[in-house]
Amino acid sequence: MSDDTLRLGVVCSGPTMPAWQAECLRRLEATTDTRLACLLVDDSPVDSNGSGPRRSGGLSRRLLDDHCQSMTPVDTAEELRDxxxxxxxxxxxxxxxxxxEVDDAVVADAGIDALLAFAVDRAADSVLAAPPLGVWAFSHDGAGSPPPGFDELLAGDPVTTAELWRLAPDGEAVPLRRGHFATVEHSLRVTADQVRFGTARWPAQVVTDVQNGHGEYVDGDPVSVEWGGDRTPTAGRVALAFGKQTKALADIALQGAANWTVGVIDAPIAEVAADPDGVEVEWLQLSERNRIVADPFVAPVGGNPYxxxxxxxxxxxxGTISYLPLDGDYRPDRIRPAFETPYHLSYPYPVVHEDTTYVVPEMAESSDITMYELHxxxxxxxxxxxxxxxxGIDPTIVEYGDRFWLFCTRLDDLPQTNLYVYHAPHPTGEWVPHANNPVKTDVRSARPAGTPWVDDGTLYRPSQYCAGGxxxxxxxxxxxxLTPTEFAERRVGELTPDPEGPYPDGLHTLSGYGDVTVIDGNRSVRDTYHARRRLQLAGRAALGRLPPSPNVVR
Structure with missing residues (x-):
């Protein structure tokens, strides 16, 4: 790096490029101490052997990429004029x-530290060795690859994985970023857009790690990779993909509606997490078919737990927030209203600090994360x-180390997939965003799901598994x-609904208070009342008009 500025070269087809690639360059230019040094435009002629800048599988790709916002051509000539x-x-x-081939003199004279190569999956050894930080490429951007999510849709895989690699010789590569996105069964377009736009920030995040002194993984050991090559979908596979999307729309109409409720377990949260199969749950039994309760938390008020x-x-x-005394009598007629706003409310997360009880409810429609004191x-x-x-979705606060940490996802940025972190010296603030938000992209374990806890000095964080629903x-x-500039976590356990229990179809909250743990559970309901809602949802999904709610499939 020259003058502490990291300089990147970009390999592309020209200043007019797909929208997701243009977004990638914008994020790089917005990154501190980073500069786009040059564009390297493919000027190879198209020959009869298929060499040159043409991408393969034109008709199939056009059918599958049609209406994808991520592939809309964007002219960046004005932005990149200098x-x-x-x-x-x-x-x-x-x-x-x-x-x-890249002119070594160009790389040297421009002081290029890394090359970001779009629609490339291999590079000559001389090119790989030219920039100090190597050549970076996306796994989902191969010339002969179908749109991201296509293979997963056909295979019935609820998770679509994408990677950013540093290319290495002999078909190997060093992993720089990896993310796991939901395969949206009823819409390949939505899946492809989520993956492409969701990965557009990754080169900027690698640059941020390098700038903060955490980029040692860029020089990590390469591994064998299987992506790339001609995987152009046949006409039969394209037809099968459209058939599967149609079936998924029908499934939305036919599946049961969610019937969530809450339950109490007389055991500490760490014990429940360690042995979830051995617990007994006392469930709140609701009789109203149009009502659900979920996201339970216990908080003390006036010396009594609620x-x-x-x-x-x-x-x-x-949604509103309601409450019950935590006294063993959990009859629906004892439910009382606690709090209501003009916005949808859920996830009433409690924070107890210096004998004061605060609550941070989810109220994403307000565009703020807000704290309340309970009198x-x-x-x-x-x-x-x-x-x-x-x-913010499911804002969750925990004190750990020398500060408080807030975990959440965002309604406007893949709410089931991208994890955001903030930190502050006190629960009321001032809250500072993590240097590399979102710190994690994983539909299987990003979204918060209850109370973190510390066991033997180690912090554990419950999260939701949202792949497939x-x-x-x-x-x-x-x-x-967990620092202001670094984050890493590893999956070590899971809690699944009891298939033989009264609520076998879902579980998405695990929260603790002393020797008590509270959870929620779901039982799918099929009746005339809910069937009308499912048909409406299916129609809106077919038109691409499902609301951006993270809980739309309730």
């Missing part, structure tokens, strides 16, 4: 695009906006690294 352009040579053979939870009626779809179960006083302009089960993660 960036020099040079030629490069790319050869296409057997569906693989190999960056064969069970708070989301209370929602399907008639208006608007009584039904008397809430707003005390602080923790993070403004953040449509909302609220399938709870994943337990062990936090390995």
């Amino acid at each position: 960036i020099e352009q040079f030629g490069c040579s790319i050869r296409t053979r057997d569906g693989r695009r190999r960056l064969d 069970l708070f939870f989301e209370d929602l009626r399907y008639d208006d779809g608007k 009584a179960p039904d008397e809430w006083e707003r005390v602080a906006t923790l993070v403004s302009g953040n449509r 909302y609220g399938k089960k709870v994943i337990v993660n062990r936090i390995q690294t």
